[in-house]
Structure formats: structure tokens, C-alpha cells
Amino acid sequence: MSTEHAMEPTSEESTAERAESQVSGAEIVLEDVVKQYPGQASPAVESLSLTIPAGEIVMFVGPSGCGKTTSLKMINRLIEPTSGTIRIDGEDARSQSENALRRKIGYVIQGGSLFPHLTVAKNIAIVPKLLGWDTRRVQERIDELLDLVGLDPAKYRDRYPRELSGGQQQRVGVARGLAADPPVLLMDEPFGAVDPITRQRLQDELLSIQRELRKTIVCVTHDIDEAIKLGDRILILKEGARVAQYDTPEVVLGAPADEFVEDFVGSGSSLKQLSLVRVSEVELHRPVTATVGEKVDDVRRRAEAAGERSVVLLDGRGRPVSWPWLRQLKGDSVVEPADELITIDQRATLNDALDTMLSSSHGGAVVTGDRDQYLGVVVFDAVTDHIRSLEEQAHE
Amino acid sequence: MWDFIVERREQIAYNTFQHFNLVVQAVVVATLIAVVLAVLVVGAPRLQGVANAISAIGLTIPSFALVGLLLPVFSIGAFTAFLAVAFYAVLPVLRNAVVGLQQVDPTLVESARGMGMSRLAVLWRIRLPLAWPVILAGVRISMQMSMGVAAIAAYVRGPGLGDYIFRGLASIGGANAVNYALVGTLGVVVVALIADALLLLLGRVTVPRGIRA
Numbered sequence: 001m002s003t004e005h006a007m008e009p010t011s012e013e014s015t016a017e018r019a020e021s022q023v024s025g026a027e028i029v030l031e032d033v034v035k036q037y038p039g040q041a042s043p044a045v046e047s048l049s050l051t052i053p054a055g056e057i058v059m060f061v062g063p064s065g066c067g068k069t070t071s072l073k074m075i076n077r078l079i080e081p082t083s084g085t086i087r088i089d090g091e092d093a094r095s096q097s098e099n100a101l102r103r104k105i106g107y108v109i110q111g112g113s114l115f116p117h118l119t120v121a122k123n124i125a126i127v128p129k130l131l132g133w134d135t136r137r138v139q140e141r142i143d144e145l146l147d148l149v150g151l152d153p154a155k156y157r158d159r160y161p162r163e164l165s166g167g168q169q170q171r172v173g174v175a176r177g178l179a180a181d182p183p184v185l186l187m188d189e190p191f192g193a194v195d196p197i198t199r200q201r202l203q204d205e206l207l208s209i210q211r212e213l214r215k216t217i218v219c220v221t222h223d224i225d226e227a228i229k230l231g232d233r234i235l236i237l238k239e240g241a242r243v244a245q246y247d248t249p250e251v252v253l254g255a256p257a258d259e260f261v262e263d264f265v266g267s268g269s270s271l272k273q274l275s276l277v278r279v280s281e282v283e284l285h286r287p288v289t290a291t292v293g294e295k296v297d298d299v300r301r302r303a304e305a306a307g308e309r310s311v312v313l314l315d316g317r318g319r320p321v322s323w324p325w326l327r328q329l330k331g332d333s334v335v336e337p338a339d340e341l342i343t344i345d346q347r348a349t350l351n352d353a354l355d356t357m358l359s360s361s362h363g364g365a366v367v368t369g370d371r372d373q374y375l376g377v378v379v380f381d382a383v384t385d386h387i388r389s390l391e392e393q394a395h396e
Numbered sequence: 397m398w399d400f401i402v403e404r405r406e407q408i409a410y411n412t413f414q415h416f417n418l419v420v421q422a423v424v425v426a427t428l429i430a431v432v433l434a435v436l437v438v439g440a441p442r443l444q445g446v447a448n449a450i451s452a453i454g455l456t457i458p459s460f461a462l463v464g465l466l467l468p469v470f471s472i473g474a475f476t477a478f479l480a481v482a483f484y485a486v487l488p489v490l491r492n493a494v495v496g497l498q499q500v501d502p503t504l505v506e507s508a509r510g511m512g513m514s515r516l517a518v519l520w521r522i523r524l525p526l527a528w529p530v531i532l533a534g535v536r537i538s539m540q541m542s543m544g545v546a547a548i549a550a551y552v553r554g555p556g557l558g559d560y561i562f563r564g565l566a567s568i569g570g571a572n573a574v575n576y577a578l579v580g581t582l583g584v585v586v587v588a589l590i591a592d593a594l595l596l597l598l599g600r601v602t603v604p605r606g607i608r609a
Contacts, residue, residue: 076510078506078509078510098512099514100512101512102509102510102511107510109503109506109507109510110503115504115508115522115526116526116606116607117604117606118606126508126511127511127512130511130513130517160604161606162606163606176511
């Protein structure tokens with residue numbers, strides 16, 4: 001199923017958490033790539049050279065009109081470079097037909113850009129069908145992908161895009177981009193069209209998916225916070241796609257290359273550093289958990305024995321569904337509540353965690369891992385403790 | 397009048413069917429031509445003004461005049477009638493097809509191209525299905541209009557119900573003049589209603605739920 005690469009997982013500290021997952025991405029190399037539109041005085045992209053390591057997320061950021069989208073679209077040849085070469089996994093992008101090339105590169109744009117006349121399943125099936133997969137394999141892949149992006153296949157397979165929320169559409173868009181298991185995924189402002197809370201969840205999910213799949217993801221955004229959160233590396237571009245800085249978020253924030261970068265990232269604000277610390281780096285609190293369907297009396301006894309006043313409720317597949325106070329537990333057995341619990345992924349930043357805590361009555365946020373599995377709870381004190389220890393380290 | 401119909405029921409039924417047949421064939425051919433033209437026109441922005449002007453001017457030519465103009469070129473008969481009906485039938489479909497194709501969100505087309513679909517596949521699987529409801533609305537207008545044009549085409553011995561109308565008008569004051577004119581006119585109305593109902597049904601079947609209004 002996955003394109004097997006006999007590559008060692010990189011020992012990059014930011015991606016080392018799950019060293020057992022194989023890198024399925026491919027390296028992309030841009031060499032002196034130029035895009036000059038006829039009739040324009042200065043080129044849209046003037047000589048961009050760049051290496052995007054296999055299995056990493058690289059974020060292209062910069063002011064509007066800096067050429068970041070143009071640079072992205074040259075990778076799948078939606079825009080043909082005027083000169084220069086682009087190599088994917090060592091192979092020149094021009095050595096094959098543009099259609100063949102594009103079927104090996106996932107492409108996700110703002111809002112998901114789903115075809116409104118096709119069902120979710122048919123939207124996802126497009127590239128596998130272009131590649132001539134048989135029907136059974138396509139059907140299995142659709143279910144697998146919907147599961148991966150957190151949508152119940154039985155419920156969503158046959159829906160039309162307009163019957164989905166913005167966030168769900170974007171999830172299907174990601175599933176469609178990953179449909180034929182391409183080594184490279186290109187994303188153009190993927191989360192630009194959704195509200196902030198949904199955007200945070202989608203970002204978390206993308207990180208969780210990436211932990212599993214280790215694709216090479218190139219993502220254009222105008223939002224520096226998104227770049228810091230998602231990127232293994234950030235490419236900051238000036239007008240004409242000139243590289244202002246290309247480095248890890250830590251370096252970009254800690255040692256901006258010049259005034260342009262400094263202005264752009266808005267450095268100096270120590271709160272931005274919160275975007276660098278992942279929830280997984282903070283100690284998680286593990287309150288008493290209960291499973292849907294358990295006897296309320298048992299749950300209450302267990303929680304009281306542990307001195308807790310609330311429990312985290314999980315569904316049959318180990319995913320958190322609510323975080324009720326004990327006094328809210330009524331009836332005979334524990335039932336799943338109607339309203340959705342807002343959780344954060346372990347790769348979410350402390351910034352996101354604080355946001356989520358503010359809207360929670362517990363002063364904490366439920367943390368999930370791969371496929372929304374429950375991991376624990378991050379509490380406010382843990383965050384402040386971590387900040388304090390960072391400050392102490394900085395003083396020493 | 398009832399006796400008039402009963403006496404001629406077989407002939408009336410035959411003519412009614414012929415009328416329907418002429419219009420449906422002309423509209424089907426016209427739709428194919430109009431969609432092909434629309435695809436070409438949308439691909440070349442400079443042609444769009446031309447296409448709109450032709451549609452607008454074409455619709456102002458009186459159908460009676462066009463039938464007359466076709467006569468010297470083609471002989472009297474069904475084919476000339478067919479040509480006249482098809483000519484008018486193209487215009488509303490062309491206009492709607494151009495609008496329908498233009499309304500397709502360019503990001504969807506780019507997305508499809510970005511996934512590796514060929515230009516032809518994008519046209520066939522994305523652009524035309526998305527434009528289809530608008531095209532179909534054009535076909536409905538075209539079908540209604542063609543019902544009247546086909547009646548006039550009876551002037552060149554075209555098939556259908558027009559002949560009754562002409563016969564009635566020519567023999568005003570005669571015994572069955574009103575009956576002829578009425579049967580012809582009402583027949584056209586009934587055929588038009590049936591054809592419209594069939595098109596509505598076609599819409600239900602061919603427009604996916606995801607883009608149904």
C-alpha cells in the first residue's frame with residue numbers, strides 16, 4: 001500500500017517521538033527555480049533553491065504576493081517554471097507527464113475544494129480511480145482514510161459536501177489528498193476558511209496523521225503561528241520568493257535572520273515561545289476515567305476513593321467524549337452526552353492548550369494521541385510550572 | 397368539437413406524436429451543438445461577446461421569416477422544418493451553457509487539474525456535470541419555444557400540429573375552421589406540457605443530490 005522507501009527515519013528531535021513509523025515521504029529539491037510571467041518587470045520567483053527533507057513538514061510563509069503559492073504550484077507543475085529544475089525523490093519533475101506527476105502528489109487547497117456533485121466517497125476515489133485501482137481496493141481505501149481523518153465511514157461515505165460542516169469538508173479534502181498514498185502532499189492555505197477552534201483541531205489532526213504517515217508536506221500559509229505550530233521547518237519568503245530565512249521554528253523565533261524576519265514573526269514576545277512547546281512535553285495529569293455504559297455508582301466510588309470530583313468519560317474505542325463533574329452523573333449507567341468535548345492533540349502547543357483551558361470549567365484540557373486515543377489531562381499549573389522552568393533555564 | 401376529434405382521432409394522435417417527435421429531435425441535436433459551441437466559447441474569452449450577440453440577434457429573427465428564407469435553399473418538407481426548429485433551439489441552450497460553464501468555481505477546476513485529471517476528464521467529469529442544471533434550464537426554455545416554432549414550420553409542409561392551425565386560419569368562416577385551429581393550438585399546449593414534465597423528470601434523474609436546488 002505505502003510506497004516503501006528503504007530510508008532510515010531521520011533522527012530530527014522534533015520527529016523522533018515515533019521513530020518506529022517509517023518515512024513514506026520523498027525529498028524535494030528546488031534548484032535555481034525561476035518564474036517570470038510575460039509582461040511583468042520583475043519575476044514572481046527569482047531563483048529559488050531549496051531542499052525539503054523527506055518526511056518533514058515545511059511551511060512557506062511570507063506577505064501576500066511574495067511568491068509562496070507560485071513556488072508551491074511549481075512543484076506539481078500547475079505553474080511551469082521558466083527555468084531551473086525541481087526534483088522529487090531524485091527524479092526531475094519534467095521527466096514525466098504532468099498528469100502522471102500530479103497523481104503522485106496530493107493537493108489540498110483552502111476549504112477542501114470538494115466537488116459538490118460527488119459524494120464524499122467519490123471525491124476521495126478520484127485519484128485511485130485515475131490510477132486504475134480495482135473497486136474493492138478503492139472502497140477499502142475510502143473507509144481507511146475516513147477513519148484516519150476522524151469521520152465515521154458508515155455515516156459520511158455517501159454524503160454530499162454541502163451536507164458537511166466546513167471542518168468536515170476540510171478533513172475530507174485532506175483524505176482526498178492522501179487517497180493514493182502519495183509521498184508528497186502540497187497544501188495551499190488549507191485551514192484558512194474555518195473558525196479558529198476548528199482550525200486548531202484540524203492542525204492537531206494533521207500533526208497526528210503526519211506522526212503516523214511521515215509524508216513530505218509542503219504547506220503555504222500567511223499565518224506565522226500556524227507555521228510555527230505545524231512546521232518542522234519554516235521558509236520565510238520576501239517579495240520575489242527570495243529566502244529571508246529557512247530553519248526550524250526554534251531558530252526562526254530565537255535567532256531571526258534579519259529585521260524582515262523579526263518584524264514578520266513579531267519576535268520578542270515570550271508568549272510566542274508557548275507555540276514552540278508541545279503538550280507532550282508537559283507532565284500530564286491522569287484523573288479517574290470511566291467508560292460509557294459503566295454503572296454510575298461504581299464510577300462515583302472509584303473517583304471518590306481517588307479524591308477526585310470529576311471523571312473523564314471514554315467511549316468503547318478509548319476516545320474521550322466528555323469530562324463531567326460527579327454531580328452531573330445521573331441515572332443508572334453512564335451515557336454519552338450530546339455535546340462534543342473539545343480535546344487537544346498531544347502535538348498541540350501550550351498556546352492552544354491555554355486557549356482550550358479558558359473555555360473549560362475544569363481549568364484543564366483533555367489530551368489525545370493517535371486516532372483520538374485518550375492520553376491524560378493538561379492542567380493550568382503544569383503549564384505555568386513549565387514556563388517557570390524554561391525561565392530558570394534561560395537564566396542559568 | 398368532440399365529434400370532430402373522435403372522427404379524426406387517429407390522425408390527430410399521429411400528428412401530435414409527429415409534432416413531439418420533431419421538437420424532441422431538434423432540441424436534442426441543438427443541445428449537442430450548443431454545448432460543443434459553449435465549451436469552445438468559454439475556452440476563448442474573445443468569442444463570448446460574439447456568442448452572446450448571435451444568441452440575442454438570432455432570437456429576434458421572426459420564425460416565419462426564417463422558414464421563408466430557408467425555402468429557396470432547402471426544398472419543402474420535414475428537413476427544412478427540422479432545420480428551422482433546431483436553429484432556434486440552439487440559442488437558449490447556448491446562452492445557458494456558456495453561463496453554466498462560466499459559473500464553475502475556477503478553484504474546483506484547478507483542484508481537479510492538480511489531482512492529475514486531464515483537461516478532457518475535467519470537462520467531462522467536473523465542468524459539464526456542474527453546469528448541467530443550468531444547461532437543462534436552457535433546454536426547457538428551448539423546448540417550450542420550439543413547440544411554437546414547429547407549428548410555424550408546418551408552413552413548409554413540416555410534420556406536426558401546425559398544419560391544423562394553418563388549415564383553420566385559411567378556411568375562416570368554413571365549417572370546421574375553429575375546430576381545426578383549436579385542436580392544433582390545444583394539441584401544441586398539451587405536447588408542450590408533457591415535454592416539460594419529461595424534462596423535469598430528467599432533471600430529477602440526472603442532477604446529483606449534491607447540487608440540486
